[in-house]
Amino acid sequence: MSNSKQKEAKHYLGIDCGSVSVKLAVIDETGNVIWKDYRRTHGEPLKAFAEAISSLFEDMDSIEFESITTTGSARESIAKLIDCESVNEITSHGIAAAYYHPEAKSVIEIGGQDSKLILLEKASSGETAIIDSSMNDICAAGTGSFLDQQAFRMGITVEELSELAYNSVNPAKIAGRCSVFAKTDMIHFQQTGVAKEDLCSGLCEAAVRTFIENLVKGRQIKKPIIFQGGVARNAGMRKAFTKLLKVNIEDMIIPEYFDTMGAIGAALYAIRSGRTQKRSHSFLLERVTIAQLSNHKMSGLPPLTTARVLRPSYQLNKIENNRDFYVGIDVGSVSVKVVLINDAKEIKYTVYTAINGEPVEALKKSFAEILNVLGPGDFSVKGVGVTGSGRKYIANIVGADLVKNEITAQTTAAVMLVPDVDTIFEIGGQDAKYIRVKNGSIADFIMNKTCAAGTGSFLAEQANRLGTALNEEFSRLAMTSKNPVDMGTRCTVFMETDCIHYQQNNVPKEDILAGLSYSIAKNYLEKVCGNHPIGERIVFQGGVAFNASVVGAFTQLLNKDVIVAPHHEVTGALGMAFLAQKEMKKHNGPSRFHGFNIDNRIAEEKIINCSECANVCKLVSVKFDDDQEAVYGSNCGKFEQxxxxxxxxxxxxxxxxxxxxxxxxxxxxxxxxxxxxxxxxxxxxxxxxxxxxxxxxxxxxxxxxxxxxxxxxxxxxxxxxxxxxxxxxxxxxxxxxxxxxxxxxxxxxxxxxxxxxxxxxxxxxxxxxxxxxxxxxxxxxxxxxxxxxxxxxxxxxxxxxxxxxxxxxxxxxxxxxxxxxxxxxxxxxxxxxxxxxxxxxxxxxxxxxxxxxxxxxxxxxxxxxxxxxxxxxxxxxxxxxxxxxxxxxxxxxxxxxxxxxxxxxxxxxxxxxxxxxxxxxxxxxxxxxxxxxxxxxxxxxxxxxxxxxxxxxxxxxxxxxxxxxxxxxxxxxxxxxxxxxxxxxxxxxxxxxxxxxxxVTLKDIVNDGRTLYVPPVSEAFTAPRRIEWVAWAGLM
Incomplete structure (x- = not known):
């Protein structure tokens, strides 16, 4: 558009700053979209907003706006920054849907952390009005970030997840109420060989079920339905909505500007309200530049230190003449670990391979690396032990001699590495464990509940969202923080919401990373350890022990030394190697191991929808190269050996x-x-x-x-x-x-x-x-x-x-x-x-x-x-x-x-x-x-x-x-x-x-001089109760 035409037309700018993206839209007085921009924030919303503004003025350099209106979860922050009006998301999305699709009766909007249901109806005036609406609560389960996290965990893009889900014909049944529960289901399905496309489709259906449960709540969703927000680009989600809402594909309309409807609606709101507050491009650029130069400081926790972190050395022994090995395998939620030891219990080699949604492929890569290291020449495997959440499936593939739970495996390794250990902290990708050791044996243990809040996968997801590498960069930045923010010990999803809040308030990244490190340690101590005793010889195991800032947080919270176990990332596999050696020496027989080359071990694999009962479990039937067969995945256990x-x-x-x-x-x-x-x-x-x-x-x-x-x-x-x-x-x-x-x-x-x-x-x-x-x-x-x-x-x-x-x-x-x-x-x-x-x-x-x-x-x-x-x-x-x-x-x-x-x-x-x-x-x-x-x-x-x-x-x-x-x-x-x-x-x-x-009695409390706190149920209830409580305490 020429500069002269820009000056003649009236332009309105709408800004939608959400949890994971910033959207801008410029419209004229007739509602035509002149310019729009959608970009991810990658943990730096102010930077992304500044880039979007710069892009706007590169394309429309001399434009002035009659009005600027913000919406989205960060609307108040942006409105304060550039001194403009704001409008809530329900209104902005409803206005935009009604303007471009007046025939619409219902609007479904799903963004990065929020989801909305808006019901529309034509008023007597002929205009379409919002008659009812609902929005998800603080939990972001089933929203865009939910899908982002699962795609990241499987090592694919959200676009690939969309395509895989759309092409699935046999979706897995995955829990959707909580994103962490969904992750738990996914891991267990993938470890029994469920296809990736079926997992992706199951995720989409889980998200839609969560939407229906939390937002529909008995409301009638009338057709036609507008589906907008960033998630609307996901073909798998569109397919899931049509299936579970029982509507035809033509009844669900995807608007042309589906991903910027909030911003467009904010600009339309300004036109409808008739308010003007002219703003030039120079004013906007000046305000954004000033905001970028300032950091928002908050009172927080003490800086992290690693002064009390102990890391004993334990060297690998070269593979030389003695080529008899015991193999330990740990198939976890995010990685496969393999360890080789010899008869003298010396660690000869370790492998750590990310699963990315495919545990068997990860194991093949691990075995290929071992074969490469062993090179030509004879060697023998005298025993194999398997542990981890995928142990039963993998045990059949490799021909394991021993299968044990993770608690036993981790304890065995800890006692071998640090003989006087009395407490084990183990935090992996999905599980966290507390183990109390007495005289080298398990005296007590606690595993996290089926929820995986505050484990390694959470750290990985947040690091990815913040644009930070999980390895040394995370710890290095966190350790430079002078003012770590306090995120408490809440649910993973709530901590993620806190992260977004801090980012939108321009809190330095290092303070957020340090706060995350503290929250992992606090979450573990409160939710896993609870009131169980913590000794003086604490050994930290699991992949999270790589993160020095998390270990440092433990030492500061406990005021105790923490030993990071040698080879802490593979201690589960190491423990199984030791146990396999003990088992095989007891029985003195040959190993059942099928060898490191398992490329052709699975002769045939097929998915079966069991019809034995109405649960219609998704079973994985596997036929091996030795004609043995196994079936996994039934909840009744009928088909397992x-x-x-x-x-x-x-x-x-x-x-x-x-x-x-x-x-x-x-x-x-x-x-x-x-x-x-x-x-x-x-x-x-x-x-x-x-x-x-x-x-x-x-x-x-x-x-x-x-x-x-x-x-x-x-x-x-x-x-x-x-x-x-x-x-x-x-x-x-x-x-x-x-x-x-x-x-x-x-x-x-x-x-x-x-x-x-x-x-x-x-x-x-x-x-x-x-x-x-x-x-x-x-x-x-x-x-x-x-x-x-x-x-x-x-x-x-x-x-x-x-x-x-x-x-x-x-x-x-x-x-x-x-x-x-x-x-x-x-x-x-x-x-x-x-x-x-x-x-x-x-x-x-x-x-x-x-x-x-x-x-x-x-x-x-x-x-x-x-x-x-x-x-x-x-x-x-x-x-x-x-x-x-x-x-x-x-x-x-x-x-x-x-x-x-x-x-x-x-x-x-x-x-x-x-x-x-x-x-x-x-x-x-x-x-x-x-x-x-x-x-x-x-x-x-x-x-x-x-x-x-x-x-x-x-x-x-x-x-x-x-x-x-x-x-x-x-x-x-x-x-x-x-x-x-x-x-x-x-x-x-x-x-x-x-x-x-x-x-104790109420009288005991009062006589001891303690204070009894009573929640304010309501004045009508509380007022008369005060008199009764005083009488009960014998004070009247």
């Missing part, structure tokens, strides 16, 4: 399931009532089913929960809750799909008493309100409901009478049926206890037994718990559900412990039972607690259990929408192997006394 076991192990989970379902009775009545197979079903089905049978109804259950039921229910979800609560929508929809017209869904406020003494037995508030969740959704189904207080037999009778009235049943008949139902429920509980006593007798021949604790709707639902019980039994681990234990013992509290929730109180009683039982049977029962992500009740329970068990072995596993059992089994196997039978040195009584002392 049976582990050797000396004993027959009864399956008490299946026994309990059969007993529970036996109360359903025969179908055949014309009158049918539907009961969702979820939540309280796993405890109260005998009560419900017996009542309905007695009044002449057949009971129709929803199908076993599976991913298809889940996907059918996600569009009805109204709020973000734990996964089990979300499940109800799909279960109700499943019954409706079966033609059921009446569904029984009660309000269950509290539960019945068992053999333990407690004042409270409430269900959580979500379970209490289940019928309201369904009524508030767009599920159109008749609910049969009443309020049950199961601690009160009279209330049970009254509630069943109410149910009978809704179904036209006489009162007397309902009362009679309710009494039989209560008897049936009591019978179910009694039979379970008798079976529990029998089970404990049957387990006499076993040294240890797992007790699986938690909410019954988690411990007994095979979809939620990934069929854990079957996997454990196949591993030769005897397992019993906690609700079979005969809790008929009396335990006296020094101060009464009363939690509000029924399951929590029962779990504490189970823990007490285990404690008492183990004092007589030397640590026979090993507790495994299954919790679910986002469960507030369980978050209160865990500290009590930690006090009961003290230093004794127990395991917590947090579940969510994960679809691979590998990470869970890793923790269970490590727990099983490390929890030795002889724990006589531990003082159970001391641990228990510590637990009892937790309970």
């Amino acid at each position: 049976q582990e050797e076991s000396r004993h027959f192990i009864p399956d008490y989970f299946t026994w309990r399931e059969k007993l529970l379902l036996s109360y359903q009775g025969q179908k055949g009545n014309e009158r049918i009532i539907g009961i969702p197979r979820m939540l309280q079903f796993y405890e109260l089905f005998p009560l419900w089913a017996t009542f309905f049978k007695e009044i002449g109804y057949s009971v129709e259950l929803s199908d076993n929960y599976n991913k298809q039921i889940y996907e059918k229910g996600i569009s009805y979800i109204l709020t973000d809750t734990c996964f089990p609560i979300k499940s109800m929508y799909g279960a109700v929809e499943n019954l409706r799909g079966k033609g059921v017209t009446k569904i029984f869904l009660p309000y269950v406020l509290n539960m019945y008493d068992e053999s333990y003494d407690t004042n409270f037995a409430h269900n959580c508030q979500y379970i209490q309100q289940i019928p309201d969740f369904v009524k508030s959704s767009s599920l159109d189904i008749a609910l049969i409901t009443a309020t049950f207080k199961l601690k009160d037999d009279r209330n049970i009778e009254k509630a069943f009478v109410e149910i009978g009235k809704q179904l036209g049943i006489p009162v007397k008949e309902s009362i009679k049926a309710s009494r039989k139902a209560l008897t049936a429920q009591q019978e179910f509980v009694r039979i379970c206890k008798e079976k529990g006593k029998e089970a404990l007798k049957n387990f006499d021949s076993f040294e240890r037994v797992f007790v699986v604790m938690g909410h019954p709707y988690i411990t007994h639902d095979k979809f939620f718990n990934l069929n854990l019980a079957r996997h454990l039994i196949k591993l030769g681990i005897p397992t019993i559900p906690a609700d079979l234990l005969p809790l008929d013992m009396t335990i006296t509290h020094s101060q009464k412990i009363d939690l509000v929730w029924k399951t929590n109180n029962k779990t504490i009683n189970v823990a007490e039972y285990i404690h008492e039982y183990n004092t007589k049977h030397v640590n026979k029962l090993l507790p495994v607690l299954l919790t679910t992500f986002g469960c507030a009740a369980d978050s209160m329970l865990v500290p009590y259990l930690a006090d009961i068990f003290g230093s004794e072995p127990w395991l917590e596993i947090e579940l969510d929408e994960h679809n691979s059992v590998t990470g869970v089994l890793t923790r269970c196997e490590a727990f099983w192997e490390s929890a030795t039978a002889d724990r006589k040195n531990h003082n159970y009584a001391e641990n228990y006394e510590k637990f009892k002392r937790r309970s």
Whole structure:
């Protein structure tokens, strides 16, 4: 455009500065786009903004603007910088979509860290208006950065991810609620050979499911739909949206300027508002230049130092005449490690190879390097050991002699390298481990939960986003920081949000990198170590130990020396080499190793969608060159090879399931009532089913929960809750799909008493309100409901009478049926206890037994718990559900412990039972607690259990929408192997006394001069409570 025409026309500049990109758009007064620019910030948003402004004035050198308007997450910072108006993103994106596509009814916008749903409607004036909108919360799961991170981890570009996803015909089922959970699923899938295109497609579908769950929440998305924002260029995402929203491709419109619609909308907003604030190019350039020269300083943490970091030397020995080797292999989440040792336990060679989404290829590269180093001449491999999250798949490929969990492998290496070690910190790409060592053996261990917040992959992703090499450059810059920012110990995604905030405020990069180093160390100490003791001989292992700034952060936070283990990056493989040597010398037989050339080891590999059940698991069937076959990837464990076991192990989970379902009775009545197979079903089905049978109804259950039921229910979800609560929508929809017209869904406020003494037995508030969740959704189904207080037999009778009235049943008949139902429920509980006593007798021949604790709707639902019980039994681990234990013992509290929730109180009683039982049977029962992500009740329970068990072995596993059992089994196997039978040195009584002392009265607190802080629930609640609390404390 000529200079004269530029001066005649009126121009408006819109600026959209987001988390990962800066967008600029110039339009004229008619809304025509004259110029636009889209560029990534690469961790330096102000620099990117300045470059965009410079580019603008190179193309339009003498332009003046009638108005400048900013939008995006950094809109206020930019508005303050250049003294202009700002508008929120919902408005700017809605205005732009309506202006260019007035026919649009819905707008989906996904950017780097934000996602939005905007619903449009024509007003009486004829203009299109925003009638409703929603936006993701602070978590960025399912947004553009989510896809960026996964592409980076797989070693491909986002454009390649888009193409691969679009061409997939068999997407993997990946958890999408949390980007870290998604990463966990991806790693486990790729380590069983799932194709990269199916992983990419699964990622896109996971992101779309997250969008639907978090933003749609029962809203109706009308067609046509506008899809805009940077993610709209992703063909895989477009395909996933059309599939999961069940719309045709022509119903989803991608605007011409999809990636700059926010900036265009901001400029259109200025025209619509009529505000003018003329700005010249010289004014803009001056403001941006001044801002670039200034750094924003914030008060932070002490500078990092490596003064207390110890790095003992350990030289590799040359490969000379002795060419007999033991090989250790560690197949982790981001790398493959291989170590060769000789008979003298000397380390002869190590290889560390990045996986980039293809573990088998990484192993081939590692082996090729070893063959090259060995050169011509004979050599022999006398034993091979494999560990890591991909150990089972790789063990079959290489012909391993020994397969062990990572805890055992890491400990073995640490003790060999630093014999007097008492504490091991291990942080790898996806897992973090704390191991306490006593006399060279594992005394205690903790692995991070299935979430991988604060591990190596997080550091790699942030370094990439900040444009910094992860190796020496990261540490070098971080160590120069004089003022590290404090990011706390929050979730990985929240820390990433903090990084973006600091960048947008022009905080120096070195301060952010130092802050990240501190946050990794703080996260580990708080979330992994917790209250477990940290000794004086701390050995740091894993790939993250390369980063001197992270090690320095540990030394400063602990005020202790930290030893970085020699060959710390391959200690898992090194430990397996030592263990393989020990194993082979014990058995004195030839190795099963197939050799270092594995190029043709896999003769045939194919993906199978299993049709054995509705989960339709993605199985990888592998045929090897010796005609052996293996199948991986099933959650039921049906196709995996049976582990050797000396004993027959009864399956008490299946026994309990059969007993529970036996109360359903025969179908055949014309009158049918539907009961969702979820939540309280796993405890109260005998009560419900017996009542309905007695009044002449057949009971129709929803199908076993599976991913298809889940996907059918996600569009009805109204709020973000734990996964089990979300499940109800799909279960109700499943019954409706079966033609059921009446569904029984009660309000269950509290539960019945068992053999333990407690004042409270409430269900959580979500379970209490289940019928309201369904009524508030767009599920159109008749609910049969009443309020049950199961601690009160009279209330049970009254509630069943109410149910009978809704179904036209006489009162007397309902009362009679309710009494039989209560008897049936009591019978179910009694039979379970008798079976529990029998089970404990049957387990006499076993040294240890797992007790699986938690909410019954988690411990007994095979979809939620990934069929854990079957996997454990196949591993030769005897397992019993906690609700079979005969809790008929009396335990006296020094101060009464009363939690509000029924399951929590029962779990504490189970823990007490285990404690008492183990004092007589030397640590026979090993507790495994299954919790679910986002469960507030369980978050209160865990500290009590930690006090009961003290230093004794127990395991917590947090579940969510994960679809691979590998990470869970890793923790269970490590727990099983490390929890030795002889724990006589531990003082159970001391641990228990510590637990009892937790309970104090309000009067104790006041008399000790301590302050009680009460959260401000509401004035209406808090004001009268103040008077009551003072009275309770004896001060009135």
